[in-house]
Amino acid sequence: MAEPSAAVRTFDQEALPHLDALYRVALRLTGDSTQAEDLVQDTMLKAYRSWHQYRPGTNAKGWLLTILRNTFINDYRRRKLEPVAMDLEAVEPHAIYRAVEVDDPEGTFFSKIVDEKVTEAIDALPPDFREVLVLSDIEGMRYAEIAETIGVPVGTVKSRLFRARRLLQTALYAHAVEMGYIKPRER
């Protein structure tokens, strides 16, 4: 077999290390492992074909995630039933810390919740919020990178992240109470 060309080698070096991240984000966007696998394959093929547009040494992960997200929106999202639109900016869930500051100020109840419940709760977040939470808190992207990737102002990224965390904490807290990991707050 012939030696891979220089272009293939740099693609391998710069893009392949991000397969785990791409798969994780694809899973959270599609909520389905088969679709996530298809989405990752489509993304990698598109990325490979437009590799000449990528500037070496810049943010490869952000570049790949942008392609993944666009592919998802154009080819996958319509396969999924979109939730009814609601005024998400008006959602102001309360801080869960206030409910647990006496019994469990360090939030150890979070660690008792099984992995599947955590991912289920993330998947249940409204899509716009889920996306920002995944890119920020799971993939460690900065506000500016997320803003560029999803095409919204930094302020929107921040407010969505704030609400996404509150909603997720609220859901996990409710689950922990239900499971008896933590006592419900005295009213």
Place this chain on the structure above:
Amino acid sequence: MTEKINCKEAADRLQDYLRQELTPELEEEMKAHIERCRPCFESAQFERNFLIMLETRAARECCPDKLRQRVLELLRAEARRG
């Protein structure tokens, strides 16, 4: 040293602080407040633990080997096609 920020301001900055998105000056003010204010310290610790929990669990999810293999084959086929 007098406090530059109060608890309300500290709470408003907490998210940016934990994501290390504050300017060095604002970060110093935040650190100074948290070191002196126990309620704010504890609430920051709670949020930090929550984020660590998310990252730890997420890191357990990896691209399956068979998908990695399929992607590699796909790319090699594409490279041969030119």
